[in-house]
Amino acid sequence: NAGVTQTPKFQVLKTGQSMTLQCAQDMNHNSMYWYRQDPGMGLRLIYYSASEGTTDKGEVPNGYNVSRLNKREFSLRLESAAPSQTSVYFCASKVLAGNNEQFFGPGTRLTVL
């Protein structure tokens, strides 16, 4: 099992450009998550999908959209990137409700100039 995979690993964008971060998991997990990690702020939840076909906003959803393409894949889209979105983005998944252990991907380091 590859676990949780993310692409790309690194990306540099100019302000106003758009891009999609891809996430996939092969553990047959129901729930998937997108976090951003910034120095001194820990991990903050952007969006999550409790199950296939549903998505919900987290703590910091502004400027982002998500798509739960199928049970395996959960993408994060920046429509018009801003320097404030410079961060490391982590995708995570977990198997079912009641057990909150999450498994994380390797992260995408995004720089917006």
Added chain:
Amino acid sequence: AQSVSQHNHHVILSEAASLELGCNYSYGGTVNLFWYVQYPGQHLQLLLKYFSGDPLVKGIKGFEAEFIKSKFSFNLRKPSVQWSDTAEYFCAFPGGTDKLIFGTGTRLQVFP
């Protein structure tokens, strides 16, 4: 609002020193508690977790944590740290049925 606090932002230790990292949460219901570790340049990995039962939980690499309900705490401990323990440590607990709330993290540096 539910929250989790990590009081130590940056800890510097010499090898063989003992470690204790503080974590407090504000939530009155049933808790599941987690410690995750992030080694430099890597993703978060589960270090240990508490769901129920014995409040002293043992994790990987010699780490342990004690859940003290009366103090709303879940502190992480290790009797003797190694250089390879240099990492960032995050405490987390559920912020709803399907969500985790993470603390701001503690950066641990261990010098040989």
